[in-house]
Amino acid sequence: MKQTNYVLLGILTSVAMISVVGTQNASAHQLAVLFGDSDTNNIFFVLGHTDEPAFGQDPGKHDGKHNLEIRLSDDATDLALADSTDLFFDKYYFKNVKKYNKANSLDKADAVETGINISQAFGDPGHYIHRQIVSDGIYGYHVYGEIDYFGVGKLPVDLTFFCSRDGMDDPAKFESVTDGVTFGEFGCPGSIDDIKFPKKGGHHNNQFNKDDKSKDD
Amino acid sequence: MTYLKQNKIPMITGTALLTIALAFGGTVFASHSFETGVKGDSLPDNTHIRLDGITLAPGGVFPLYDSSPNYVSGHFLLTAPCEPVTEGDDTYRPTVSVIAGHIDELAENTRMDSIPLFYINTVSNPDANYCVFHAHIPDPLNGGAPKATDIDLINLTDEDITFTSGHIVDINIQQVLGNITSSPYTDGPTLNVGPNPVFDLNDEDHTNDGIGHSSQS
Numbered sequence: 001m002k003q004t005n006y007v008l009l010g011i012l013t014s015v016a017m018i019s020v021v022g023t024q025n026a027s028a029h030q031l032a033v034l035f036g037d038s039d040t041n042n043i044f045f046v047l048g049h050t051d052e053p054a055f056g057q058d059p060g061k062h063d064g065k066h067n068l069e070i071r072l073s074d075d076a077t078d079l080a081l082a083d084s085t086d087l088f089f090d091k092y093y094f095k096n097v098k099k100y101n102k103a104n105s106l107d108k109a110d111a112v113e114t115g116i117n118i119s120q121a122f123g124d125p126g127h128y129i130h131r132q133i134v135s136d137g138i139y140g141y142h143v144y145g146e147i148d149y150f151g152v153g154k155l156p157v158d159l160t161f162f163c164s165r166d167g168m169d170d171p172a173k174f175e176s177v178t179d180g181v182t183f184g185e186f187g188c189p190g191s192i193d194d195i196k197f198p199k200k201g202g203h204h205n206n207q208f209n210k211d212d213k214s215k216d217d
Numbered sequence: 218m219t220y221l222k223q224n225k226i227p228m229i230t231g232t233a234l235l236t237i238a239l240a241f242g243g244t245v246f247a248s249h250s251f252e253t254g255v256k257g258d259s260l261p262d263n264t265h266i267r268l269d270g271i272t273l274a275p276g277g278v279f280p281l282y283d284s285s286p287n288y289v290s291g292h293f294l295l296t297a298p299c300e301p302v303t304e305g306d307d308t309y310r311p312t313v314s315v316i317a318g319h320i321d322e323l324a325e326n327t328r329m330d331s332i333p334l335f336y337i338n339t340v341s342n343p344d345a346n347y348c349v350f351h352a353h354i355p356d357p358l359n360g361g362a363p364k365a366t367d368i369d370l371i372n373l374t375d376e377d378i379t380f381t382s383g384h385i386v387d388i389n390i391q392q393v394l395g396n397i398t399s400s401p402y403t404d405g406p407t408l409n410v411g412p413n414p415v416f417d418l419n420d421e422d423h424t425n426d427g428i429g430h431s432s433q434s
Contacts, residue, residue, distance in 0.1 A: 041357060076363035077355040078394035079251050079290060125253040150358060151250035152429045 028052070030161045033075055034180040039153025042075035047141060047161050048186035049134070055192040056136030062192040068130040070118060072147055080126025084148040087128060087157070090114040092174075094138040097167040106140070106174055118143075134189040139163050140174055163188035250429050251357055252292065255391045261291070262390040268297070268380035273313060273372040281368045282388050285319070286397045288364040291354055291390035293317075295334070296383060299341070299348030308336050308417040308425060309348045314373045316410050317354050318362035319402055326397065327406040329367065333359040333414045333427065347383055350415070355394075358428040360414060364400065371410065 029048030036042045049066040057064025068091070072081040093111040094100040103109065121129045140162035146154040159177040165188040175182070193199070255261050264282055273279060299309040311334070318329035334350040341348040354365050368388060372378050416427035 074251070074357045077251075077290070077357045078288070078364070078400075079355070079357055080253055082250075082253060123257060150429050152358060 028184055028186060029069075029071075030182065030186045031184045032159060032177050032180045032182040034147070034155060034157060034159075034177075036149075037153070037155060040147075040149035040155045043081060043147055043149065043155055043157075044071075044073045044075040044078070045157070045159070045180070046071040047143065049139075049163075049189070050129075053187050054134055054189040055195070056189045057133050058192045064133040064135065064189070065131070066134050066189060067132055068118070068141060070128040070143065072126050072128065074150075079150075081147060081149060082125035083120060084128070084146065085117075085119070086154070087118050087143065087145040087147065089116050089118055089130070089144070090142040091116070092140040092142075092162075093135070095135075096137060097165060100138045101167075101169045109140075110137075136189055136191050138165065138168070138188050161186070165190070252290075252353055253392070264386075264388045264390075266386040266388075268384040268386060269382045270380070272377050272379045273370065274377055275372055275375050277372045277378075279370040281370060281386055282390075283320075283367050284390065284393075285321075285366040288319070288366055288394045288396060288400070289354070289390045290365075290392045290394050291388060293332070293352040293354055293368065293389075294385075294387040295350045295352075296347060296385050297350070297380065298346045298378060298384070299343055301343075302415055307338070307420050308415060308422070309338075309341065309343050310334070310336070310413060310415040311348060311350060312374060313378050314371050314410065314413055315350075315352065315368070316371055317365040317368045318407075319364065319366045319397060321397065321402070321405075324406040325403065326401045328362050328402040328409075329369070329407070330360070330362040330409040331411055331413045332356065332361040333416060335427070336415050336417045338417065338419050346381070350413075359416065362409075364394065364402070366397065373411065 029046045029052075032045040032047075034043040034045055047068070047070050050069050051066055054066035055062050055064065068089070070087070072084065073079060074081060091113050092106050092109040094103065094108075095110045099108075099110065106112070116130060118128045118130045121127045140160060142160040144158045145156075147157050148154055156178070159180065159182070160175050161182070162171055162174055164171040164185040171185065266281060268279075271279065293315070295311060295315060297311040297313055299311050302308045302310050315332050315334065316329045317332045319327060320329060321327045332352050332354060333356050334352050337349040337351060354368065355361060355363050357363065370386070415425070417425050418427075
C-alpha cells in the first residue's frame with residue numbers, strides 16, 4: 001500500500017499542521033509522520049501534555065495534572081487510528097535545564113519509568129492518554145510498540161521526544177524517530193508562579209488606580 | 218449502456234462543465250475499521266435526496282453535498298439504475314458515477330475522484346433496475362480522494378440516465394476532518410473520474426472484497 005507520493009503528502013501535511021498549530025499555541029505538541037509499509041499508509045503522530053502550557057505541581061496553587069497524550073491518525077485522510085493496544089512508552093525527567101544540559105545519556109535522568117502501556121481514552125478514538133502529575137522540569141518520552149492501522153496492518157513505532165525550554169543546549173539531543181520525520185515541539189512544565197499576577201514582592205505599573213481616584217475626587 | 222471507450226464526448230463534456238463552473242468561481246458544487254461515527258452523543262448531519270424524475274444527460278453533473286471549507290467523513294448510500302460490472306457478473310455497478318473530493322473556486326486547489334462503492338446485493342433488485350450501494354467517505358484503504366467537501370453524481374455514459382421511484386441518495390456526515398485552508402489540494406485541477414470501483418462482500422469472488430471490510434454495514 002505504500003506509495004512514494006504519500007511521503008511527500010505527509011511532509012506537506014505536516015508543514016501545514018505546524019503552521020496551524022503554531023498560530024494557535026506557542027506551547028503546542030510535537031508531530032511526526034511515520035512512513036507506512038506494505039500494509040499501511042503514512043501515520044500522523046502527535047505527542048504533548050494536556051492543557052498546555054503545563055506547570056508543575058505546587059500544593060495549594062496547581063495540581064500539576066498534565067497527562068501525556070498521543071493522537072494517531074491516517075496522514076492522508078485525518079481519520080483517527082483507534083484501538084492500538086500495543087503502544088508503550090518510557091518517561092524521563094530532569095529536574096532542571098542545567099542537569100539536562102550536563103547529561104550525555106538518558107541514564108543521567110533524575111527519574112525514569114519504563115514499560116508503561118498507554119491506552120485509548122474512553123469514547124475518543126485515536127486519542128491515547130497516560131494520566132500523570134508533573135513537576136517543574138524537563139520531560140522526555142520514548143514511545144514504542146505497534147500502531148494498529150484500521151485492522152489491516154500494524155506499523156512499528158519507535159521515537160523519542162523531549163519537551164523544550166529556553167536554555168536547553170540541544171532540546172533534540174536525545175530525540176530520534178525511526179522511519180519518519182518529526183516537526184514542532186512541546187513545552188516543558190514550568191513554575192505556576194511564572195503566571196502569577198501580581199508576583200510576590202513585585203509591583204505593577206498600572207497607574208489606573210491613582211488616576212481613577214483623582215477623577216473620582 | 219457503455220462507458221466512454223467508444224465515445225469520449227460525455228466525459229469531455231462533464232469535465233468541461235466542471236471546468237466552466239470553476240472558471241466562474243461563484244458556482245461550487247455544492248465491521249468498517251476506519252468509521253468511528255460521531256463523538257459522544259452528537260447527532261450526525263443527514264441529507265436525503267430523492268432522485269426520481271431526474272434525467273442526467275451525458276456529461277451531466279448533479280451536486281449532492283458541499284461542506285466547504287471543512288473536509289468531512291461519513292457514510293454514503295445510493296439506490297440507482299445498475300448494470301453488471303462485467304457481462305454475466307452477479308456484482309452490479311450504478312450507471313451513474315459518484316465522485317467526491319473538493320471543488321475549489323481556484324482550479325489548482327480542486328480534486329475530484331470516483332469513490333469506491335460496495336454493492337449490497339441483499340437489498341438490491343437488478344431486474345427492476347434498482348441497486349443499493351454504500352460508500353465510506355473518505356476510504357483510506359480502497360481509494361478515492363483522501364479529503365472531501367463535495368459529493369456529486371455525474372453521467373459519464375453516452376446515454377441519458379433516468380432515475381425513477383425509489384432512487385435516492387442519503388449522505389450521513391459524522392465528523393469534520395480539517396479544512397481546505399490548513400490542508401489544501403494543490404497542482405489541480407485533478408479529475409480522477411470514471412466508472413466507480415465496485416466491491417461485493419457477498420459473492421463467491423473474494424477478489425472484489427476490497428480491503429478492511431468483513432461485513433456489510
